[in-house]
Amino acid sequence: MASTPSQSTPQPPSAFVLPEGLSADSIDTIPVLSAILSRLQSLSASPAANAASPPAASPAQIGSGTGPLTIKDIPTATDDLKHKLQRARAQVKELPDIDRSVAEQEEEIRELEERIRRQREVLEQLKDAGLKALGELGGAAKNPDAMET
Known part of the structure; x- marks a missing residue:
């Protein structure tokens, strides 16, 4: 299942560089x-204290x-x-994206959360396929004649 990234959403840089001297x-x-x-x-108020x-x-x-x-x-x-x-x-x-509104940031967060959800689904499918392949290999190891070359 391949999905294409949304072309309307610019991808943020992987690491922001802070302006020189900002810490x-x-x-x-x-x-x-x-x-x-x-x-x-x-x-x-007392002159003696002063x-x-x-x-x-x-x-x-x-x-x-x-x-x-x-x-x-x-x-x-x-x-x-x-x-x-x-x-x-x-x-x-001078910070990157400082001019973005809260709504724009929230939209990006929603898109990133959706992307994470899809990636987790793909990882789960890969895990299931790997476990299935392991099970088939285990069965083939018990019966060497069943193994294809």
Whole structure:
């Protein structure tokens, strides 16, 4: 039973290649945000608490990711994070099939599931034919005169 593949459905590549530099690390923001927030000085309403707090970070410390931060330092401290997210957005837009709709993807899934079902049927038929052939060989081995050459 031979079936012809549907010519209206383009076959997806067997392996997608991610854009250069796109990895889980390139879009993971939790560690970066955690580091920035841990540097944020706690703000208190009492002037005595503010006097006891460490001095604000220098621009070099802010840029290098060290030293305490104040609220006004956050935009500068998060510049690297913003750029990282911008690069990740641009790379994600380059992924193959990113413009496909959910309906198109669901249709492809249905077609692939049907293809798998047909392949399983063929494998089952091959298994049955193999078992039948084995049974016939077993019978022929018992009666050598019945074996054709």
